[in-house]
Amino acid sequence: MTQSQHHYLVVMAGGSGTRLWPLSRESKPKQFLKLSGGNKTMIQETLDRVRELFPLGNIYILTNQKYRQLVVEQVGDQFNEDQIVLEPSKRNTAPCLLLATLKIYKRDPKAKIVVLPSDHLITNNQEFINDIQFALSQADKKRLITFGIKPHYPSTDYGYIEVKKSVRFTKVVQFTEKPNFQIASNYLKKKNHLWNAGIFVWKADAFLEEFTHWQPRMYGKLFKGNDFLNTEKEDAFLKREYPLVEDISIDYALLEQSKNVYVLRSNFDWTDLGSWKSVYDILEKDWDSNVLIAQNGHLSESSNSLVRVEGNKKVIASGLDDFIVIDTPDGLLISPKENLDSLRRLLQ
Amino acid sequence: MTQSQHHYLVVMAGGSGTRLWPLSRESKPKQFLKLSGGNKTMIQETLDRVRELFPLGNIYILTNQKYRQLVVEQVGDQFNEDQIVLEPSKRNTAPCLLLATLKIYKRDPKAKIVVLPSDHLITNNQEFINDIQFALSQADKKRLITFGIKPHYPSTDYGYIEVKKSVRFTKVVQFTEKPNFQIASNYLKKKNHLWNAGIFVWKADAFLEEFTHWQPRMYGKLFKGNDFLNTEKEDAFLKREYPLVEDISIDYALLEQSKNVYVLRSNFDWTDLGSWKSVYDILEKDWDSNVLIAQNGHLSESSNSLVRVEGNKKVIASGLDDFIVIDTPDGLLISPKENLDSLRRLLQ
Numbered sequence: 132m133t134q135s136q137h138h139y140l141v142v143m144a145g146g147s148g149t150r151l152w153p154l155s156r157e158s159k160p161k162q163f164l165k166l167s168g169g170n171k172t173m174i175q176e177t178l179d180r181v182r183e184l185f186p187l188g189n190i191y192i193l194t195n196q197k198y199r200q201l202v203v204e205q206v207g208d209q210f211n212e213d214q215i216v217l218e219p220s221k222r223n224t225a226p227c228l229l230l231a232t233l234k235i236y237k238r239d240p241k242a243k244i245v246v247l248p249s250d251h252l253i254t255n256n257q258e259f260i261n262d263i264q265f266a267l268s269q270a271d272k273k274r275l276i277t278f279g280i281k282p283h284y285p286s287t288d289y290g291y292i293e294v295k296k297s298v299r300f301t302k303v304v305q306f307t308e309k310p311n312f313q314i315a316s317n318y319l320k321k322k323n324h325l326w327n328a329g330i331f332v333w334k335a336d337a338f339l340e341e342f343t344h345w346q347p348r349m350y351g352k353l354f355k356g357n358d359f360l361n362t363e364k365e366d367a368f369l370k371r372e373y374p375l376v377e378d379i380s381i382d383y384a385l386l387e388q389s390k391n392v393y394v395l396r397s398n399f400d401w402t403d404l405g406s407w408k409s410v411y412d413i414l415e416k417d418w419d420s421n422v423l424i425a426q427n428g429h430l431s432e433s434s435n436s437l438v439r440v441e442g443n444k445k446v447i448a449s450g451l452d453d454f455i456v457i458d459t460p461d462g463l464l465i466s467p468k469e470n471l472d473s474l475r476r477l478l479q
Numbered sequence: 480m481t482q483s484q485h486h487y488l489v490v491m492a493g494g495s496g497t498r499l500w501p502l503s504r505e506s507k508p509k510q511f512l513k514l515s516g517g518n519k520t521m522i523q524e525t526l527d528r529v530r531e532l533f534p535l536g537n538i539y540i541l542t543n544q545k546y547r548q549l550v551v552e553q554v555g556d557q558f559n560e561d562q563i564v565l566e567p568s569k570r571n572t573a574p575c576l577l578l579a580t581l582k583i584y585k586r587d588p589k590a591k592i593v594v595l596p597s598d599h600l601i602t603n604n605q606e607f608i609n610d611i612q613f614a615l616s617q618a619d620k621k622r623l624i625t626f627g628i629k630p631h632y633p634s635t636d637y638g639y640i641e642v643k644k645s646v647r648f649t650k651v652v653q654f655t656e657k658p659n660f661q662i663a664s665n666y667l668k669k670k671n672h673l674w675n676a677g678i679f680v681w682k683a684d685a686f687l688e689e690f691t692h693w694q695p696r697m698y699g700k701l702f703k704g705n706d707f708l709n710t711e712k713e714d715a716f717l718k719r720e721y722p723l724v725e726d727i728s729i730d731y732a733l734l735e736q737s738k739n740v741y742v743l744r745s746n747f748d749w750t751d752l753g754s755w756k757s758v759y760d761i762l763e764k765d766w767d768s769n770v771l772i773a774q775n776g777h778l779s780e781s782s783n784s785l786v787r788v789e790g791n792k793k794v795i796a797s798g799l800d801d802f803i804v805i806d807t808p809d810g811l812l813i814s815p816k817e818n819l820d821s822l823r824r825l826l827q
Contacts, residue, residue, distance in 0.1 A: 153793065431822070445501065447811070447813075447814070449814040450814055456813060462795075463788060465796040465804060465813060467797065
């Protein structure tokens with residue numbers, strides 16, 4: 132694998148999702164949890180997946196101030212302090228990526244940037260890396276590249292990207308919000324929609340040009356501190372100004388508006404692990420299609436269920452079919468998979 | 480209610496059952512738990528139920544050495560130290576009741592004794608008290624009296640007492656072990672069997688005479704310390720000799736052999752709360768026949784289920800029908816009621 136000194140990685144680790152309650156929560160969201168059955172947290176796995184593609188000094192972790200300690204604990208030994216960029220307040224992906232890109236562009240006007248969420252699971256890594264490298268080769272002064280995953284079921288949990296032709300790399304027709312089941316089924320039949328994976332590749336200058344065009348106000352607010360970026364004054368500037376920018380996603384602020392967004396049709400296995408059902412789906416099952424994660428657990432007369440108990444607590448469970456059971460010291464979830472959606476309000 | 484100075488109460492509180500795991504356990508068995516939905520533990524409720532019938536100084540709590548602290552905490556403020564009799568090791572009900580009766584007989588040769596388990600639930604108290612008083616009136620130099628509960632379902636969890644006639648007070652034909660479902664159903668049809676509630680009433684001298692006849696060896700072992708009983712030497716004697724006596728129940732040692740055992744057919748509501756199903760049965764249900772005991776709990780799309788969570792932990796449960804869910808800091812049980820029996824080995 133060849134590294135380029137102009138290739139940069141931005142890992143977004145500021146999310147505070149609680150959809151995997153009671154394990155994930157405001158104080159320790161998904162990216163800091165071990166969910167894939169292995170011994171690493173999501174953010175550790177994310178970095179391991181692509182580390183070799185980038186010079187170590189070209190990697191940035193963007194996270195919220197309050198997750199600084201978790202980031203330092205989990206991946207901090209690999210990076211300098213200034214590679215962990217702290218948002219003083221949660222402001223969604225648009226300001227976060229504008230900040231990262233301004234910082235990198237100031238350092239290297241030829242930079243090409245790969246943006247990865249820190250809490251998604253990808254299993255067949257070689258295809259993923261091939262796609263990253265292909266996208267890097269295609270990122271130029273114009274194109275903003277997003278990854279579209281070939282959908283294999285009519286998910287109502289993901290946003291979709293409409294494309295015209297079934298080719299590997301093509302211009303986006305439009306982004307669409309999470310559809311209902313019928314619409315999603317239709318997408319699958321027509322084969323002209325891909326899942327929006329939230330993975331982006333762009334040249335810094337292309338991104339900044341589009342951004343200043345579509346979001347001049349936000350651009351202005353952060354650009355006025357451009358002199359402070361990558362200096363010891365950056366922190367004070369961000370503390371003062373960052374909380375004042377709009378709370379808006381990069382999809383909404385830029386990608387849905389720009390005429391220069393391309394999508395790379397990707398075939399690697401991808402999930403955002405956005406629900407306990409999707410966590411169950413990726414874990415290794417026993418003969419009854421159960422997953423029991425407990426140091427001292429016994430599961431009987433059950434099938435298609437995930438039972439996950441923290442610590443050394445003893446658990447005896449029986450008669451569960453298609454259930455999710457998650458136990459932590461301060462929360463207990465017991466639900467059929469099909470009821471999880473209707474519990475979402477309670478879970479958040 | 481009239482007390483007699485010759486009436487004594489012996490409460491047996493040495494059991495170490497774990498059938499209500501994970502709430503009950505070796506270190507804190509059922510008699511020390513709040514199970515009936517109120518604010519009192521089983522042993523507190525047991526004493527409250529009959530306290531007025533006995534002079535305060537005539538009440539004895541028999542328990543194991545290791546439960547001394549729990550007894551003192553829960554009911555100790557009412558009694559003198561010497562009313563809490565500590566068995567140095569667990570030795571079942573025969574030696575326990577022989578010891579209690581020897582102690583009481585030495586103090587009062589005219590004593591009549593009521594023996595109550597400390598971990599059973601009785602709800603219609605007036606009938607219970609009427610029966611106790613009737614039994615006390617019938618206990619004489621010969622008769623050992625046991626309480627038989629009119630069975631209202633074919634329980635396979637209780638021992639039965641066979642009687643000849645369906646009268647209120649009659650001689651026992653025989654004791655029978657826990658039957659299977661078919662035999663139990665037959666008992667109900669024939670109306671000649673009562674549940675053995677483990678509640679006894681006898682004159683101390685009648686009991687001791689029968690005991691010395693059927694268990695002369697055990698009698699001898701404890702009687703040789705008769706001089707020490709109720710003195711400061713009792714403790715040392717028991718520590719030395721008690722662990723050497725046979726580990727055997729009063730039913731097996733005496734009642735199944737004696738020809739002088741009578742049974743009082745009782746109509747009060749009684750349960751030994753020997754399973755979570757029986758705990759569920761006695762608790763107040765909501766409209767969906769659920770019982771949710773949790774400070775911070777939400778139960779939806781569920782019916783006929785008991786969900787009990789200790790402490791301030793948040794619980795969200797859904798899709799449970801006919802389930803038992805019991806959560807404590809170090810144990811979690813999730814099971815359909817009908818599977819509880821087959822889990823018993825694991826629960827113990």
